[in-house]
Amino acid sequence: MSNTHADTVAFVRDTMLPQQEPPPSSVGAVGWARANLFSGWFNTILTFVSILVIGFVLYEILSWVFSPTWNAGSLRECREILSAGGEATRGACWGVIRERWIQLLFGFYPADLYWRPILAFILLGVALAPVLFADKVPSQLIWFSAIYPFLFPWLLWGGTIWGPLSALAGFVIGYFVFKALSEVTSTLIGIIAAVVAALLWWLVLSGYVVDALNSILPIGIQAVESRNFGGFMLSITIGVVAIACSLPLGIVLALGRQSDLMIVKYICVGFIEFVRGVPLITLLFVASVLLNLFLPPGTTFDIILRVLIMVTLFASAYMAEVIRGGLAALPKGQYEGADSLGLNYWQAQRLVIMPQALKISIPGIVSTFIGVFKDTTLVSIIGLLDPLGLSNAIRADSNWNGVVWELYGFIAAMFFIFCFSMSRYSMYLERKLRTGHR
Amino acid sequence: MTTITEAPRAQFRLSMLLYDTRYRSGTIQIIALFGFVLMAGWLISNTMNNLAALGKPIDFGFFAEPASYDINQRLLDYNSRDTHLRAAFIGLLNTLVVAVLGCITATVLGVLIGVLRLSKNWLVARLMTIYVELFRNVPVLLWIVFTMAILIESLPQPRDFIGDAPTAFMGLFNSIAATNQGTWLPEVLFSRSLGNLHLFGEARLRFDVSLDLVAILVALGIGIFGARIVSRRAERIQSETGVRPKTGIINFLIIALPVLVVLVALGFYLDGPHLTTRKLKPIEGGTLIRNSLIALWLALSLYTAAFIAEIVRAGIMAISHGQTEAAAALGIRPGRIMRLVILPQALRVIIPPLISNYLNLTKNSSLAIAVGYMDITGTLGGITLNQTGRELECILLLMLVYLSISLSISAVMNWYNESVKLRER
Known part of the structure; x- marks a missing residue:
C-alpha cells in the first residue's frame, strides 16, 4: 500500500532548499545606501544637496587652509606670497598664528616663566585624575588633589x-x-x-x-602681576577655579533651597533667582567697578580675583538649579529609607542622597561647566586679555589689520577641543556610573 | 494604679535650643538670619561710606539730563539732546527687538535642524550633528564678533556702489544694498499717512505712536477674529456631521483683505535706497539696518538654534513609538500623525526648556556691547555710566531691567506649565 502523497504525485521535494543570499541590492554598501541615502525621491534630493554642500565646503576650506603663508610677517606679505604663487588673493594667512600663537596661549606672561603655567596645568591633570578616573589611579593621589588648590595660584602668580x-x-x-x-x-x-x-x-x-x-x-x-595674564591661560584659570568652587557652593545652595528652614530657603531662592535673572556681563561690571565700593574703604584687590568671585557666584546659582533637579528626581523612598535607618540630616545627604542625586545630574553639571568655560570669554568686555581680547588687539595691529578667519578660527578650534572633550567625558562618566535601574 | 496619660513635660533648658530637634531649626534660622543681616548691613554701610567719600551719594537725577550721545540704530525718534532716561528706553527697545528677532529665527532654524537630525537620511543627520556640535561648543561671544568681522571685511564699502565703474551692485531689483556699514532696505512709506499720535506731548518722555501702524494692526486683529469665527463654525459642523468644510482659502481672504484695504487706503508704497553721486553719502533713502544688529541677530540665532535643535530632538524622541503605531493603526496619515498625535505631546516636553533658551538668548543679547549695538547694556550700562560716573545707580537699574524681563518670561513659563499639566486624578 503506497498511497502516500509522495507516491501519487510526480515529484515532491523532501528536503529544505538551501538558504539563499539576500539580493545584492539590499546588503552591503549598496543596501546600506539604498536604506539610508536613497529611500525615496525626497531623501535622494536631500542626499545630493548634502553632497554638493559638503563638496563645496571641503573644497573651499582645503584650498584655503593649504596656503604657503606660514612665514609672512604681515597681511600685505601674505597677499604678496599668494599672488606670486599664481593663486588669487584667497588663501589663509597663517603668519598671524605663527607670530601670535604663544601670545594667544599665555598673554603677556614673562617668556622665561612659561614653565610655571605649563607645570601648573600638567599638575592640574594629575590632581584631577583621582577625581575623574577614580578606578584607574592610586587613591593616595587624592592628598595631592587636596593640596593642589593652594599650589595652583602660587605657581601662576608666584x-x-x-x-x-x-x-x-x-x-x-x-x-x-x-x-x-x-x-x-x-x-x-x-x-x-x-x-x-x-x-x-x-x-x-x-x-x-x-x-x-x-x-x-x-x-x-618671582611674582607675576595679574595684568600680564592673558590668552587661554587666563580662560582656563578662570574656568577651572569657577568650576571647582561653584560645585560645592552649588550643592550648599541647592540643599538650602530644598531645606525645611524657611529663612535659609528664602535667602537661597532669592540669591539663585537673582543671579540667574541677570546676564553675566552685568555681574562682571559689578566686579570691575562696584565690588571695591562694597568693601571697606581702601580695600583694593586684584581684578582677576574680583572676576573669579563673580563668575563663581554666577556658576554656583546655575549649578544649584541643576543639583536641585537631581534632588527632585530622586524617589521619595530614598529620603524615607535614609530616615528610617536613623541617619541624621548630614549623614543621609552624604551617604544616601548626594551620591545618587549627583549621579543623576552629571549631564547638567557638565553642561554648566562647559557654559562657564565658554562664558570666560566675556571678561574681554571688561578689558581682560583673554583670547578674544587679544584678538581685538591683534586686529588693531597695522600688520594684521583685516585678519578674520585665521584668528577666530584658531580660537574657535581651541574652545571646541576643550568643550567637546568635556562633553565626551560626561558621556563616558554616565555610562560608567549607570548601575542598573533601567 | 496609675496610667501615664501624657509624656513627662521636661523643663525648658537653654541647651535644648541646640540639642532638641524641636528648637534647633529655629536656632539655626535665627543665626542664619542674623549672619545675613550682618553681612548685608556691612556691605551697605561700606557702600554708603565709600560713596560719601567719593562725594556722590545715590541720586537718580542724572536721568533728566541730556544724554548728548547718538544712538544710530533705533525704533523711536531720538537725538543727542534727549535725556539719559530716553536713551535707556531706546536701548531697552533695541534689546527687545534683537531678542524677538533672534527668538523667531532661532526657533525656525532649531526646529528644522532638530527634525533633520532625526532624519532617516544618514548624510543629512550627520551634517546636522556637526552643525549642533560646532555651534554649541564655541562661545557665543566669539560667534558674535566673528560674524561682525566677516560682515565688515567681506562686504563692499558704500562708495563702491557709485562712480564710473562700480564694483558692487544692489540686489533684488535694486532694492537692497549690503555694505560694510549695514544693509539698506526699502523704506515703508504711506502717501496718505495718518500721522503720529503724540503721547505725553513733546515732553522728555515723548512717545509717538504711528497711527498707520495702529490702523494696520486693528485691521489684522479684525481679520484674525473673523477667521476664528469661521474656524469655530467649521469645528461645530465637523462635530455634528463628521465632514469639515474647507476653511483655508476663506480664512486667508478674511485675514488678508482688511489689511490690504487699509494699506491701499493709506497709499502704501516702498521707497528703496537710491544711489547718489556724492562720495560722502553714496546711498540715501531706505532703512539702514546696521551690521552690528545683523551680526548680533545672526550669531544669537545660529547659536541658540543649536540648543533648540537638541531640545526638539529630545522632545520628539521622548514620545514612545507606540503612539505613532497606534495612530497609524487608526488609519491616520503620516503628516496628520505628526500634527495631531506626536507634536501635542512633544510640545509638553519641548516648551519649558525652549522658553528658558529664549531667556538665555535675551540675556546673551547684552553682548551687543562687544559689537557696538546700542541695547540697554550699551546705553544705560555703557555710555550713560561712563559719562555720568554713576556706576551704582546704572548697574542696579540695568540688573533690575534684566531681572524683570527674566521674571516675566518665567511667569509665562509657569503659566504654560500649569495649563498643559497632565490632569491626573
Missing part, C-alpha cells in the same frame, strides 16, 4: 610661599577648632566657631604672620 601656606593654615585651624569644640559641645557650635576662627586667621592674623615669616625665611618665586 610670590612668597607663605601666602598659600597661611591660606592652608586657615583650613587646618578651622578643622582643629571644629574637632575640639564639637566633642565638648554640639556640632553646630563647632561649625560656627571653626568658621569664625578661620575667618579671624585669614582676615586679621595671617597678614602679620606672613610678613613675619617672609622676613625671616624669604622663600618664594
Whole structure:
C-alpha cells in the first residue's frame, strides 16, 4: 500500500532548499545606501544637496587652509606670497598664528616663566585624575588633589610661599577648632566657631604672620602681576577655579533651597533667582567697578580675583538649579529609607542622597561647566586679555589689520577641543556610573 | 494604679535650643538670619561710606539730563539732546527687538535642524550633528564678533556702489544694498499717512505712536477674529456631521483683505535706497539696518538654534513609538500623525526648556556691547555710566531691567506649565 502523497504525485521535494543570499541590492554598501541615502525621491534630493554642500565646503576650506603663508610677517606679505604663487588673493594667512600663537596661549606672561603655567596645568591633570578616573589611579593621589588648590595660584602668580601656606593654615585651624569644640559641645557650635576662627586667621592674623615669616625665611618665586595674564591661560584659570568652587557652593545652595528652614530657603531662592535673572556681563561690571565700593574703604584687590568671585557666584546659582533637579528626581523612598535607618540630616545627604542625586545630574553639571568655560570669554568686555581680547588687539595691529578667519578660527578650534572633550567625558562618566535601574 | 496619660513635660533648658530637634531649626534660622543681616548691613554701610567719600551719594537725577550721545540704530525718534532716561528706553527697545528677532529665527532654524537630525537620511543627520556640535561648543561671544568681522571685511564699502565703474551692485531689483556699514532696505512709506499720535506731548518722555501702524494692526486683529469665527463654525459642523468644510482659502481672504484695504487706503508704497553721486553719502533713502544688529541677530540665532535643535530632538524622541503605531493603526496619515498625535505631546516636553533658551538668548543679547549695538547694556550700562560716573545707580537699574524681563518670561513659563499639566486624578 503506497498511497502516500509522495507516491501519487510526480515529484515532491523532501528536503529544505538551501538558504539563499539576500539580493545584492539590499546588503552591503549598496543596501546600506539604498536604506539610508536613497529611500525615496525626497531623501535622494536631500542626499545630493548634502553632497554638493559638503563638496563645496571641503573644497573651499582645503584650498584655503593649504596656503604657503606660514612665514609672512604681515597681511600685505601674505597677499604678496599668494599672488606670486599664481593663486588669487584667497588663501589663509597663517603668519598671524605663527607670530601670535604663544601670545594667544599665555598673554603677556614673562617668556622665561612659561614653565610655571605649563607645570601648573600638567599638575592640574594629575590632581584631577583621582577625581575623574577614580578606578584607574592610586587613591593616595587624592592628598595631592587636596593640596593642589593652594599650589595652583602660587605657581601662576608666584610670590612668597607663605601666602598659600597661611591660606592652608586657615583650613587646618578651622578643622582643629571644629574637632575640639564639637566633642565638648554640639556640632553646630563647632561649625560656627571653626568658621569664625578661620575667618579671624585669614582676615586679621595671617597678614602679620606672613610678613613675619617672609622676613625671616624669604622663600618664594618671582611674582607675576595679574595684568600680564592673558590668552587661554587666563580662560582656563578662570574656568577651572569657577568650576571647582561653584560645585560645592552649588550643592550648599541647592540643599538650602530644598531645606525645611524657611529663612535659609528664602535667602537661597532669592540669591539663585537673582543671579540667574541677570546676564553675566552685568555681574562682571559689578566686579570691575562696584565690588571695591562694597568693601571697606581702601580695600583694593586684584581684578582677576574680583572676576573669579563673580563668575563663581554666577556658576554656583546655575549649578544649584541643576543639583536641585537631581534632588527632585530622586524617589521619595530614598529620603524615607535614609530616615528610617536613623541617619541624621548630614549623614543621609552624604551617604544616601548626594551620591545618587549627583549621579543623576552629571549631564547638567557638565553642561554648566562647559557654559562657564565658554562664558570666560566675556571678561574681554571688561578689558581682560583673554583670547578674544587679544584678538581685538591683534586686529588693531597695522600688520594684521583685516585678519578674520585665521584668528577666530584658531580660537574657535581651541574652545571646541576643550568643550567637546568635556562633553565626551560626561558621556563616558554616565555610562560608567549607570548601575542598573533601567 | 496609675496610667501615664501624657509624656513627662521636661523643663525648658537653654541647651535644648541646640540639642532638641524641636528648637534647633529655629536656632539655626535665627543665626542664619542674623549672619545675613550682618553681612548685608556691612556691605551697605561700606557702600554708603565709600560713596560719601567719593562725594556722590545715590541720586537718580542724572536721568533728566541730556544724554548728548547718538544712538544710530533705533525704533523711536531720538537725538543727542534727549535725556539719559530716553536713551535707556531706546536701548531697552533695541534689546527687545534683537531678542524677538533672534527668538523667531532661532526657533525656525532649531526646529528644522532638530527634525533633520532625526532624519532617516544618514548624510543629512550627520551634517546636522556637526552643525549642533560646532555651534554649541564655541562661545557665543566669539560667534558674535566673528560674524561682525566677516560682515565688515567681506562686504563692499558704500562708495563702491557709485562712480564710473562700480564694483558692487544692489540686489533684488535694486532694492537692497549690503555694505560694510549695514544693509539698506526699502523704506515703508504711506502717501496718505495718518500721522503720529503724540503721547505725553513733546515732553522728555515723548512717545509717538504711528497711527498707520495702529490702523494696520486693528485691521489684522479684525481679520484674525473673523477667521476664528469661521474656524469655530467649521469645528461645530465637523462635530455634528463628521465632514469639515474647507476653511483655508476663506480664512486667508478674511485675514488678508482688511489689511490690504487699509494699506491701499493709506497709499502704501516702498521707497528703496537710491544711489547718489556724492562720495560722502553714496546711498540715501531706505532703512539702514546696521551690521552690528545683523551680526548680533545672526550669531544669537545660529547659536541658540543649536540648543533648540537638541531640545526638539529630545522632545520628539521622548514620545514612545507606540503612539505613532497606534495612530497609524487608526488609519491616520503620516503628516496628520505628526500634527495631531506626536507634536501635542512633544510640545509638553519641548516648551519649558525652549522658553528658558529664549531667556538665555535675551540675556546673551547684552553682548551687543562687544559689537557696538546700542541695547540697554550699551546705553544705560555703557555710555550713560561712563559719562555720568554713576556706576551704582546704572548697574542696579540695568540688573533690575534684566531681572524683570527674566521674571516675566518665567511667569509665562509657569503659566504654560500649569495649563498643559497632565490632569491626573
